[in-house]
Amino acid sequence: MIKQFISLITILIGIVLLVCLSYLLPLSIEDLGLLITSFKNTIAQIFTYHYLSELWVIYHQTNGAYTLYLISASLAITLFSLLLYSYYFPKFKNRTIVKITRFLEDIEGLPVVGVVFFIHWFSIVIYKETSIYLLRTVGTPNEPALFFPLFILSVFPIVFLIKYMTPYIKMIYQSNYFIFAKSLGYPKPKLFFSYVIPNLLTFLETIMKFIYLEMITVMLFIEIQFNTGGLLTGLRNTQIMPPNINSPQLMVISYLLLLLIPYFLMSILFEIVNIFNSNKQ
Amino acid sequence: MIILKNKPIKLWILCSLLSFFLLISCLYEPFLSKILTLRVEKTLIAGEINYPPFTPLEVPPFGTDIIGFTIFAKIIQGFKYTFFIGLLLSFFQIVSSLIINSLLIYKFGEKFLLPIFLYFDKLFSLIPKPFLLLLLIGPYYSALSFNTDNVQPQANLKFIIIQLFILFLIGIPNLVKLYHTELTFLFKQDFSLVSQTLGSSKIRTVSYSFRPQITELTVNLFFNILIKNLSLFIYLAYFNLYLGGSLVTKLDESATYTASISNEWSGLIGQNINNLASTPWTILIPLGFYSVLIFLLVRIKRYLMEEGAKSIHSSK
Numbered sequence: 001m002i003k004q005f006i007s008l009i010t011i012l013i014g015i016v017l018l019v020c021l022s023y024l025l026p027l028s029i030e031d032l033g034l035l036i037t038s039f040k041n042t043i044a045q046i047f048t049y050h051y052l053s054e055l056w057v058i059y060h061q062t063n064g065a066y067t068l069y070l071i072s073a074s075l076a077i078t079l080f081s082l083l084l085y086s087y088y089f090p091k092f093k094n095r096t097i098v099k100i101t102r103f104l105e106d107i108e109g110l111p112v113v114g115v116v117f118f119i120h121w122f123s124i125v126i127y128k129e130t131s132i133y134l135l136r137t138v139g140t141p142n143e144p145a146l147f148f149p150l151f152i153l154s155v156f157p158i159v160f161l162i163k164y165m166t167p168y169i170k171m172i173y174q175s176n177y178f179i180f181a182k183s184l185g186y187p188k189p190k191l192f193f194s195y196v197i198p199n200l201l202t203f204l205e206t207i208m209k210f211i212y213l214e215m216i217t218v219m220l221f222i223e224i225q226f227n228t229g230g231l232l233t234g235l236r237n238t239q240i241m242p243p244n245i246n247s248p249q250l251m252v253i254s255y256l257l258l259l260l261i262p263y264f265l266m267s268i269l270f271e272i273v274n275i276f277n278s279n280k281q
Numbered sequence: 282m283i284i285l286k287n288k289p290i291k292l293w294i295l296c297s298l299l300s301f302f303l304l305i306s307c308l309y310e311p312f313l314s315k316i317l318t319l320r321v322e323k324t325l326i327a328g329e330i331n332y333p334p335f336t337p338l339e340v341p342p343f344g345t346d347i348i349g350f351t352i353f354a355k356i357i358q359g360f361k362y363t364f365f366i367g368l369l370l371s372f373f374q375i376v377s378s379l380i381i382n383s384l385l386i387y388k389f390g391e392k393f394l395l396p397i398f399l400y401f402d403k404l405f406s407l408i409p410k411p412f413l414l415l416l417l418i419g420p421y422y423s424a425l426s427f428n429t430d431n432v433q434p435q436a437n438l439k440f441i442i443i444q445l446f447i448l449f450l451i452g453i454p455n456l457v458k459l460y461h462t463e464l465t466f467l468f469k470q471d472f473s474l475v476s477q478t479l480g481s482s483k484i485r486t487v488s489y490s491f492r493p494q495i496t497e498l499t500v501n502l503f504f505n506i507l508i509k510n511l512s513l514f515i516y517l518a519y520f521n522l523y524l525g526g527s528l529v530t531k532l533d534e535s536a537t538y539t540a541s542i543s544n545e546w547s548g549l550i551g552q553n554i555n556n557l558a559s560t561p562w563t564i565l566i567p568l569g570f571y572s573v574l575i576f577l578l579v580r581i582k583r584y585l586m587e588e589g590a591k592s593i594h595s596s597k
Contacts, residue, residue: 007403014404018416025420102583109508109579111515113550114568121561210406217409221519232409239415239520252416260407 016042019252042249058254062234066144071215074153081158086169104163116221144228153218157211168203172196205270212263231258292584306360317354321345334560344562347538352566355549362545370445371507378456385461386483402454411516417447418522441525463498467491497589504582508575518551546571
């Protein structure tokens with residue numbers, strides 16, 4: 001626990017240093033004193049009550065709830081798809097699985113930006129040709145688009161998760177325990193919920209954290225392209241329009257912290273589950 | 282080298298296709314640029330003089346951008362730059378991480394160097410990659426455009442080196458970590474323990490006993506990092522940070538058009554990024570070619586890996 005706490009602190013210090021460094025480039029390469037002063041000032045500003053209240057204001061002003069709701073919804077869809085896939089996995093033939101994995105590998109490599117642009121253009125074409133306003137593709141921060149962003153945000157994690165988890169799912173279904181229980185006549189749904197899901201969860205820990213970080217990256221393009229507003233739009237805007245009130249470094253750190261809070265909470269949750277499991281054993 | 286023996290026909294076809302396109306692209310400057318239409322400033326359509334941009338139907342096969350440069354010529358010209366920049370970057374990343382890992386197998390490296398790389402891997406993974414690039418490359422881009430009104434080729438060379446160096450640094454920690462994980466796993470295998478008990482040094486074990494596994498891993502990682510780097514180039518383009526700098530053209534009193542100097546594909550996408558509604562072909566066609574290139578690389582990697590696995594299996 002202490003080790004993880006130290007790791008968290010060093011990571012936060014690293015983020016602050018990296019952001020300070022970026023605002024002093026290319027000068028800071030020659031003058032390290034400048035970087036240290038900037039780092040000290042930023043740290044002093046972070047540890048104030050005013051800053052904490054400011055974080056909350058930033059979250060509301062930039063429509064942060066939209067970003068986090070969309071990511072949570074997408075995570076739920078991804079997990080549900082994985083559940084469905086792992087439930088119907090034994091029904092697929094080996095050759096079909098190989099074909100699915102290969103197809104997913106091809107899709108996975110495609111640039112996210114390309115997919116976002118293509119869907120955006122496609123909806124414009126449909127609107128131009130048929131005058132049918134299928135689904136909102138350009139929103140406003142007050143009425144952001146929902147369907148297409150959610151679709152794009154879920155596609156890549158589903159592809160990644162299914163591709164990554166297939167060997168583990170296969171391993172679980174081929175394990176001696178599963179075959180023995182099946183031969184004893186246990187119903188499939190019971191085995192799925194009591195054996196397959198708990199075993200899958202152990203592999204999910206690292207992958208869920210990774211998927212969350214990947215989703216943030218995809219969300220950056222979605223928010224800008226669909227003009228939805230959100231934490232990542234705010235983060236990008238710090239580079240276009242430097243804020244007047246706070247120092248620009250502090251604003252970037254605030255956005256990064258707001259984005260990473262769910263990640264750290266997820267890590268803590270997994271840690272607690274692990275401790276609980278080890279005590280149980 | 283086992284992997285490169287007994288190449289299947291599909292692999293041959295894909296590699297020749299890639300080489301063919303590269304050859305055409307390399308022939309652009311000395312030969313093709315004299316034959317192809319590079320710029321259409323105006324054209325007569327239905328008895329009326331029209332000015333750019335032209336759609337793919339008006340100027341086949343891919344139309345022109347806002348200032349009349351044909352997308353077809355730009356795509357041919359830019360392919361070699363995109364591919365070779367990505368290839369060079371990935372090659373240096375792979376070689377460097379191999380060298381770093383040869384230090385990490387010793388106690389000193391494992392104790393002092395490894396934590397540093399693991400730390401940076403974690404740090405870089407926590408910040409969204411496109412934003413990280415914007416943070417680190419953006420300031421250099423601003424410094425360059427504020428300092429020089431007339432961007433000199435020397436400045437551009439310096440800028441592209443800085444960009445590539447930052448991309449190089451961002452990719453290294455993850456590669457080092459992946460190599461290290463594989464090496465740690467291999468060192469725990471029976472054959473490695475036997476080889477070391479018989480007196481083989483660690484470096485010899487890696488270079489001789491692990492050669493088939495390391496070759497396979499290197500091929501896999503090389504293609505992965507190449508595809509990842511190509512994606513990073515598009516991220517750069519999305520934020521108008523062109524690889525190798527850009528040139529601003531004044532269209533009229535209020536409008537300007539920024540064009541990539543190196544003409545590589547991501548720059549081509551980046552310079553038209555705001556024109557999706559008005560000239561979609563200027564973005565979607567280069568993006569399509571980009572996707573085809575990535576698709577080709579994914580396929581080549583797959584066939585190489587499959588052949589490698591077959592060869593290792595048959596040699597056993």
